[in-house]
Amino acid sequence: MKILNIVGARPNFIKVAPLHKAFRTYPAIESKIVHTGQHYDTQLSDIFFHQLDLPQPDYQLNVCPETPTRQTADILLKFEQVLLTEQPDWILVVGDVTSTLACALAASQAGVCIAHVEAGLRSGDRQMPEERNRTITDALAELLFVTEPAGLHNLRREGISDGRVHFVGNVMIDTLAQYRQKANELDTVGAMGLISGSYVLMTMHRPSNVDSEEGLNRILKIVEETACRKTVLFSLHPRTKASLLRNGLMMRLMAIPNVRLLEPQGYLEFLNLMEHATAIITDSGGIQEETTYLNVPCLTFRNSTERPVTVELGTNHLLADLNPETVRQKLTEILEGRAKMGSVPPLWDGQTAGRIAEIMHNTPIRIKKA
Structure with a gap:
């Protein structure tokens, strides 16, 4: 065969x-x-x-x-x-x-x-x-x-x-489980001069969020609001970076205090950053699953998710609009220890x-x- x-x-x-x-x-x-x-x-x-x-x-x-x-x-x-x-x-x-x-x-x-x-x-x-x-x-x-x-x-x-x-x-969890220890030994968090729980990790790449100036402005407001509470590590997808440059907003992002912009990370580096984040703000599909397995709070900016088990059993919160106030409320719950407790879905x-x-x-x- x-x-x-x-x-x-x-x-x-x-x-x-x-x-x-x-x-x-x-x-x-x-x-x-x-x-x-x-x-x-x-x-x-x-x-x-x-x-x-x-x-x-x-x-x-x-x-x-x-x-x-x-x-x-x-x-x-x-x-x-x-x-x-x-x-x-x-x-x-x-x-x-x-x-x-x-x-x-x-x-x-x-x-x-x-x-x-x-x-x-x-x-x-x-x-x-x-x-x-x-x-x-x-x-x-x-x-x-x-x-x-x-x-x-x-x-x-x-x-x-x-x-x-x-x-x-979920075959993605096979890889995560196999390489989790190796990612921790790499210690990307320590190499960046950070400690576990000291930062919020952020990714955004979906066209509905990053292709328009309006969407980018909302993302920047979320970054500003979050950076007042925790260090923000923003991993810039090539599509997002290109859109920021095209709309003349890159300098504004770079000027926000307490924000560190990252190039796309390798698998092990990003896994280590995910596991030790206070929370993750994203519009990704796979990150919803990985954070559920790692028991890390995840705020997903999408109108719907094809992975409902991450919301029903996991740590994922589905947020339908790019609203800084929503992030503030959810982040407050997380920082005060009121984040929902997730569980690992069947056969993961x-x-x-x-x-x-x-x-x-x-x-x-x-x-x-x-």
């Missing part, structure tokens, strides 16, 4: 690393990695291969760094050639980025079976490109691996047969990759179309 694992963006590397290792424990499985190059910045790509002990990809597509539509077209053409060369039995895609959908489309056209990890996640917001990506990918996939109970309900509601769906847990136990590998190993290989 030959499996092509697709990576393209930062979260993909974190999820594919334990899967590739788990596949390689089966002599009957040949596991290869295809890197689309969707994230072409070294700090968002190459460093993850090194830190997560991933081999260099078997294929590097080097897709164009342009719009999602152009990237999709470029991936379709380039990945089609990989499929023709490799003739895989399966492709495995994770998450909901452009690479996920584009490679699933190409595989479907070629008659190659698709496994989707993190299937069934739904925010209910079709304006999010990620929502469209994951919904279409789920419709194409033969095997759908689900991280939380809500995913099972979503897929059943969409008419996907139970036989294709497997509740396996560090063993998800093994469950997925076993299921795929035991799934009969479909005879390819003539």
Whole structure:
């Protein structure tokens, strides 16, 4: 059985690393990695291969760094050639980025079976490109691996047969559990001259938050308000940095006292910063899950979340608007010791990759179309 694992963006590397290792424990499985190059910045790509002990990809597509539509077209053409060369039995895609959908489309056209990890996640917001990506990918996939109970309900509601769906847990937690000690030994917090609990960690990158001057001004007010209470570490995503420069707001951000701007961090560095933060302010998807496992309060600026278990069981607070007053209230609760106590969701136990590998190993290989 030959499996092509697709990576393209930062979260993909974190999820594919334990899967590739788990596949390689089966002599009957040949596991290869295809890197689309969707994230072409070294700090968002190459460093993850090194830190997560991933081999260099078997294929590097080097897709164009342009719009999602152009990237999709470029991936379709380039990945089609990989499929023709490799003739895989399966492709495995994770998450909901452009690479996920584009490679699933190409595989479907070629008659190659698709496994989707993190299937069934739904925010209910079709304006999010990620929502469209994951919904279409789920419709194409033969095997759908689900991280939380809500995913099972979503897929059943969409008419996907139970036989294709497997509740396996969260493979991102496999990586976190494996590398948590190594991240603490690295001690990024100490290297920055900080102590545990002395800062708030912040990331923002979604177009709805950072692409407009209005959104950026609200973010800056949140930074100003938070920095009056705690040191703010603001990890600047390339998209956010470009938007700040384009709108002439970078100097204003740099002038705020008690704020330290960070370039995108490696996986181990960021994990250490997350674990020792007083709280995290973000609009990320994966950070909602990681903070839930680490039991760190998370304030997520989005209208909805595709990961409701992080709110229902975890430490995540969903905030629908970029309102500094909301941050002030929530941060006060956290600093006064009134943050809600979270719990780890079912099957987030560090063993998800093994469950997925076993299921795929035991799934009969479909005879390819003539």
